Amino acid sequence: MAKNIIPVEGNWYKSLDTGETLSVVTFDEDEGIVEVQYYDGDLDEIDIEQWEELSLKQIDQPEDFLGDDDDLDDDDAHYDMDDMDSDQWGDPLLDLDD
Numbered sequence: 001m002a003k004n005i006i007p008v009e010g011n012w013y014k015s016l017d018t019g020e021t022l023s024v025v026t027f028d029e030d031e032g033i034v035e036v037q038y039y040d041g042d043l044d045e046i047d048i049e050q051w052e053e054l055s056l057k058q059i060d061q062p063e064d065f066l067g068d069d070d071d072l073d074d075d076d077a078h079y080d081m082d083d084m085d086s087d088q089w090g091d092p093l094l095d096l097d098d
Contacts, residue, residue, distance in 0.1 A: 022038045
């Protein structure tokens, strides 16, 4: 059991059953919904009854909460601006009206 671990926005938790790491994005007490983001970036909604059944411990925020880059698509690549030619960026001032 979660032993009365209250979902606090911004706090990080680790499941003692699955080893998954997650953060509470929002907690709507009126609706009883906890929105969580897992370490790999996936979002999920959990009702408070499910939350209370989880075996969790609070942890510090991981250094890189998006996890490994192995799951990234080619579209998610990060580019170094120094590797790109300046003519690829164009002149933003040309779009301004006089």
